[in-house]
Amino acid sequence: MTYKELYNLIKKKKSFLCVGLDTDKNKIPSFLLKEEDPVYAFNKAIIDATLPYSVAYKPNLAFYESMGTEGWISLEKTVKYLRSLNEPLFLIADAKRGDIGNTSAMYARTFLETMDFDAVTLSPYMGADTVTPFLSYQDKWVILLALTSNQSAADFQYFENKDGEKLYEQVIETSTEWADKNRIMYVVGATKAEALTDIRKIIPENFLLIPGVGAQGGSLQEVSKYGMNNHCGLLVNSSRGIIYASTGNDFAQAAAEKAKAIQEEMAELLDKFLP
Amino acid sequence: MTYKELYNLIKKKKSFLCVGLDTDKNKIPSFLLKEEDPVYAFNKAIIDATLPYSVAYKPNLAFYESMGTEGWISLEKTVKYLRSLNEPLFLIADAKRGDIGNTSAMYARTFLETMDFDAVTLSPYMGADTVTPFLSYQDKWVILLALTSNQSAADFQYFENKDGEKLYEQVIETSTEWADKNRIMYVVGATKAEALTDIRKIIPENFLLIPGVGAQGGSLQEVSKYGMNNHCGLLVNSSRGIIYASTGNDFAQAAAEKAKAIQEEMAELLDKFLP
Numbered sequence: 001m002t003y004k005e006l007y008n009l010i011k012k013k014k015s016f017l018c019v020g021l022d023t024d025k026n027k028i029p030s031f032l033l034k035e036e037d038p039v040y041a042f043n044k045a046i047i048d049a050t051l052p053y054s055v056a057y058k059p060n061l062a063f064y065e066s067m068g069t070e071g072w073i074s075l076e077k078t079v080k081y082l083r084s085l086n087e088p089l090f091l092i093a094d095a096k097r098g099d100i101g102n103t104s105a106m107y108a109r110t111f112l113e114t115m116d117f118d119a120v121t122l123s124p125y126m127g128a129d130t131v132t133p134f135l136s137y138q139d140k141w142v143i144l145l146a147l148t149s150n151q152s153a154a155d156f157q158y159f160e161n162k163d164g165e166k167l168y169e170q171v172i173e174t175s176t177e178w179a180d181k182n183r184i185m186y187v188v189g190a191t192k193a194e195a196l197t198d199i200r201k202i203i204p205e206n207f208l209l210i211p212g213v214g215a216q217g218g219s220l221q222e223v224s225k226y227g228m229n230n231h232c233g234l235l236v237n238s239s240r241g242i243i244y245a246s247t248g249n250d251f252a253q254a255a256a257e258k259a260k261a262i263q264e265e266m267a268e269l270l271d272k273f274l275p
Numbered sequence: 276m277t278y279k280e281l282y283n284l285i286k287k288k289k290s291f292l293c294v295g296l297d298t299d300k301n302k303i304p305s306f307l308l309k310e311e312d313p314v315y316a317f318n319k320a321i322i323d324a325t326l327p328y329s330v331a332y333k334p335n336l337a338f339y340e341s342m343g344t345e346g347w348i349s350l351e352k353t354v355k356y357l358r359s360l361n362e363p364l365f366l367i368a369d370a371k372r373g374d375i376g377n378t379s380a381m382y383a384r385t386f387l388e389t390m391d392f393d394a395v396t397l398s399p400y401m402g403a404d405t406v407t408p409f410l411s412y413q414d415k416w417v418i419l420l421a422l423t424s425n426q427s428a429a430d431f432q433y434f435e436n437k438d439g440e441k442l443y444e445q446v447i448e449t450s451t452e453w454a455d456k457n458r459i460m461y462v463v464g465a466t467k468a469e470a471l472t473d474i475r476k477i478i479p480e481n482f483l484l485i486p487g488v489g490a491q492g493g494s495l496q497e498v499s500k501y502g503m504n505n506h507c508g509l510l511v512n513s514s515r516g517i518i519y520a521s522t523g524n525d526f527a528q529a530a531a532e533k534a535k536a537i538q539e540e541m542a543e544l545l546d547k548f549l550p
Contacts, residue, residue, distance in 0.1 A: 068351065097371065110341040129425045154402065
């Protein structure tokens with residue numbers, strides 16, 4: 001998906017919601033456990049319920065890998081189902097990978113070719129070698145961790161040079177030399193909404209993937225105020241807040257209601273901040 | 276495996292060699308492709324051939340994941356085979372993961388419990404949250420990326436604060452507060468042997484996992500000179516140099532010869548540098 005196609009999708013659906021498919025077998029409604037593939041059954045129901053309100057889906061690979069082979073099968077089926085819907089959707093493999101050249105190339109093939117994701121999240125620690133193998137796939141994206149929303153993000157991301165520049169700013173600056181706004185996005189935690197102003201000075205045009213709205217306590221209003229650009233430039237992720245909105249028989253309906261509420265707020269924010 | 280058990284294993288085998296199982300289906304001898312599970316057949320032959328000379332094995336997960344479900348099965352079988360040998364071996368899941376609390380906990384369970392690895396490599400970018408879930412498993416280890424051996428390592432790992440301290444040094448220093456030498460090791464690329472002196476000032480006792488000897492150009496002599504401590508404190512990895520020593524029918528024998536040559540050099544170095 002191109003930058004422009006993503007923007008058009010956001011405008012059409014009046015939504016920049018990404019649904020995080022952090023599906024944990026221990027948390028899904030128990031009646032699903034009798035299904036042949038409970039994780040897939042859950043994902044399929046969540047997708048059907050939230051599809052009118054979201055532009056992106058983001059399975060967090062840790063949840064699938066932790067189930068071994070069975071988990072990979074659920075993941076592959078989920079992606080295949082999303083693609084079978086025959087409508088544009090931005091699919092993110094939340095892998096947080098960070099490896100060098102030859103192994104990065106293997107990961108790129110897995111996620112962008114074999115599984116047909118649009119984007120992969122990557123950790124910047126090992127530098128350009130981690131990212132460049134992913135850039136040879138047309139209309140596919142890299143989403144680089146910059147400022148994450150977890151508590152210990154400050155351990156190293158705030159490490160500061162003599163000019164007062166922080167590591168996460170250096171990561172953003174340096175990586176803009178590897179790819180432009182059409183190929184690279186950044187993860188910026190919603191718990192740091194005020195930092196968005198500074199980040200927008202470095203990268204006015206790039207999309208940002210914002211986790212941490214909802215369960216992790218970020219505010220959609222703040223994020224939009226400080227982070228939105230004239231192509232929206234935001235994908236805001238919600239995982240637990242949507243997919244575990246209810247743990248009963250009505251889980252899908254509850255997820256739809258949550259997603260709808262977020263989408264309606266997003267529609268207002270797009271009206272307010274888009275030119 | 277405990278610190279002391281690892282040291283005893285190194286003394287007994289006069290080796291601190293880790294064999295990197297970076298198994299690529301496109302690079303293994305073609306006659307293996309008619310096997311039911313070519314990657315596993317290759318690994319098994321390599322393990323049998325190199326077992327007398329090595330103390331550790333390190334599958335790089337990217338190679339397995341890139342084959343999807345099939346790759347995970349090969350990996351699981353490889354680990355099971357290594358454990359069936361009924362002799363002490365230090366098994367490293369080279370995963371380079373870096374995720375937050377709840378997903379880190381899932382990875383920890385996958386690698387340290389479900390698959391019975393001794394250690395997992397982790398990326399430090401997201402801070403303590405990435406590491407702590409792995410520390411609740413007894414006698415299991417975290418191996419944190421500090422200074423990697425790839426070309427673009429300098430992009431961020433050399434990012435320097437006003438006191439001239441580099442990011443990788445900060446990573447090492449900060450993480451020593453999370454766990455002691457019994458639970459945490461560090462990846463330090465062999466291409467940076469001179470940096471080992473400075474690193475040993477910060478962590479005199481911890482084990483270091485050194486990739487990049489061989490194909491990536493590091494010297495075993497240099498690494499031992501600057502990096503060895505009084506419990507050896509080194510695991511030196513060789514992947515391609517051993518497993519692809521020959522691509523013919525004699526691949527296992529060629530791997531054995533390569534591993535033997537490295538082990539013999541290591542025996543001399545242990546004699547020379549150990550108290």
